[in-house]
Amino acid sequence: MTVPAEKSLPARSVSSRGRPRRKEEPGGGDVRTHSAVANSESPFLNRELSWLAFNERVLAEARDERNPPLERLKYAAICGSNLDEFFMVRVAGVHRQIAAGVNTPGPDGLLPRETLALVRERTQSMLREIERVTRKTLRDLNAAGVRFARVSDLGKRARAQLREHYLAEIQPVLTPLVVDPSHPFPYLSNLSLNLAVLLEGGDGEDPEFARVKVPVGVLPRAVCIADTILLLEDVIAAHIGELFKGRTVLAAHVFRVTRNTDYEFEEEEAEDLLATIEDGLRRRRFGSAVRLEVMRDTPTGITAFLQERLRLAPEDIFLLDGPLGSADLMGLPVKRPDLSFPEFAPAVPDLDGDEDSGIFDTLRDGDVLLHHPYDGFTNILDFLEEASRDPRVLAIKQTLYRTGDDPRLLAALRTAAENGKQVVALIELKARFDEQRNISWARKLERAGAHVVYGVAGLKTHAKVTMIVRREEGGLRRYVHIGTGNYNAKTARLYTDLSL
Structure with a gap:
């Protein structure tokens, strides 16, 4: 085709x-x-x-x-x-x-x-x-002095250093898979970067197809040799003969597959929402292919073979000049402040009061409005940590959508539960692409003694609200935080949001 x-x-x-x-x-x-x-x-x-x-x-x-x-x-x-x-x-x-x-x-x-x-x-x-x-x-x-190169651009000494690095640090992670009658076409994971390798057939037979997955994530996409940055797939392709000893490699070309991850389930019919979502996450890995990106110089025979095996229409094939998977270039190991925006340090308002009487005394005097990222997220975490330790706090109730990996938030809720406070967390398990993280959070909080609610049936809870119940003179008082942004310290440094 x-x-x-x-x-x-x-x-x-x-x-x-x-x-x-x-x-x-x-x-x-x-x-x-x-x-x-x-x-x-x-x-x-x-x-x-x-x-x-x-x-x-x-x-x-x-x-x-x-x-x-x-x-x-x-x-x-x-x-x-x-x-x-x-x-x-x-x-x-x-x-x-x-x-x-x-x-x-x-x-x-x-x-x-x-x-x-x-x-x-x-x-x-x-x-x-x-x-x-x-x-x-x-x-x-x-x-500007940040050197990016192809393997073919390196000198003899750098090539020798690169080969030594490849054999010691890269090749042991690689798994070549040859497609033949006894080895079916391999599963290609979503957003995986791969090398399509064509091997010479024996005695006039047709060439054989092999696939080598480029292990981005297991290894960094950028390989640094002698102050030069190379892309991992280029390094593997340049040494592909090392993986196929005794075989003649005819070609090696990079390709990338995107799959359908939009799984569906009948929430009203699910007896166990957590188990249903976990099953959906397992099935999502095997969604049908929706896009194939290949390098423009890839032989049409290889492209047609991949298209047939992935059951894609010609319009779903993207012929590109590379590099494929530009999202991986976000975290390149380049420390050049002069080539980036100046580092911004957010303001951290002092909410402990004139005599360090604590954040609750400050909030009793009036509402506090924070504007992220210009105001830091630290005050929100301090608010939760103080509540988790305060013996007069009876309950902490919070909705969680996308929390990230910051340990302070989880630690504060676990500490509160371990200190005998009533901790209620509504964790939205249907937060797309954060489902697994939220399931992990839910289980950790449950083990600490918190009450965990897995969202509301038929709805997606996107609210960001915390309520703290504290015993004070005159009775119980409620302290509330309402925000437009997630309880996520990382994104709070990037996105513009309000906290009240």
């Missing part, structure tokens, strides 16, 4: 199908953007096109050369990560509508298959723009 190398934007009546607009971006030249209006006769925007228009605004920050290069690379990585989730959830949902035979237009006037066609066109151009911006930013970083 032939795979198109490029897809241009449609030449149809653009006024009714979201006409591309051109605008000037600082340092980026003439840039094509798109409207979220899919049908000029409908008062509604298309949900998927509107999301893509949002991601284009993130991409505009990656293009903007007024931003330092490491920050531009972060924006490109965020844009790529956003697009990954878009395919895993939004595009997967459109595929499911088509598979279910939905032939009724949505409020925007588009059928699911029409939405999918527009999404495919726009994501093709968006992915190409993400990689163009990423390569441009990497060149700018090179010019």
Whole structure:
């Protein structure tokens, strides 16, 4: 099956199908953007096109050369990560509508298959723009003294050092899998980076296909050798013969698979919500493929083989120049403050009072409004920690959505429960892609003696509220925190939110 190398934007009546607009971006030249209006006769925007228009605004920050290069690379990585989730959830949902035979237009006037066609066109151009911006930013970083290179660019001494590093630190983690009658096509995990390897067949037989998973996550994506940064997949490909001793390697090309992770379940019929969600998480790993990204120089035979095994349409194949998986470039090991935004230190208001009488005395005098990230999140954690230790606090009740990995919040709730206070935590198990973390939190709190509620049937609890009940002169008094942002110290340093 032939795979198109490029897809241009449609030449149809653009006024009714979201006409591309051109605008000037600082340092980026003439840039094509798109409207979220899919049908000029409908008062509604298309949900998927509107999301893509949002991601284009993130991409505009990656293009903007007024931003330092490491920050531009972060924006490109965020844009790529956003697009990954878009395919895993939004595009997967459109595929499911088509598979279910939905032939009724949505409020925007588009059928699911029409939405999918527009999404495919726009994501093709968006992915190409993400990689163009990423390569441009990497060149700018090179010019600033942060050296990125291919293995083929290294000198003899650096190549010898790299080979030693590969044999000691990388090859032991790799597992080559050859596809033949006794070894079926392997499972390709969601967002996995892989090498498609073509091996010479014996005695005039057809070449054999092998797959090597690039273990991003187990190993860093960036390999540092002699003050030079190389990508892990390039290092593995350059040494691929070491994995196939006695075989002739004809080709090795990088590809990446995205799967449907938008699982569904009947919540009202679930006898055990926790067990149902855990089962859904296991099934989500094996969702159908919705996108295949391959390097543009990949032989058409390899691309067609992968397309057939993954059961994808030609329009779901993305031929790119790389690097694939730009989201992994977020955490490159580069310490150059001059190439980043100046570090920002949030203000931490003193809520302990003039005589360090404590935060509860301060709150009795009046409400306190915090504006994150300009005001630090430390005050919220201090509020919970003081409540967990205060002998006059009787109960702590809190809703939790996305908590991150900060240990202070969990420790405060566990301490409160261990100190005999009534701790009630409503933990939303349906927080997408945080389900496993929230399940882990729920079990740890239950073991500490807290009462845990797994959300509300039929609803997703997105509220961020804490109530502390304290015995004071005159009776019980309630202290409440209400926020627009998650109880997450990491995101509180990034997102703009209010705490009252």
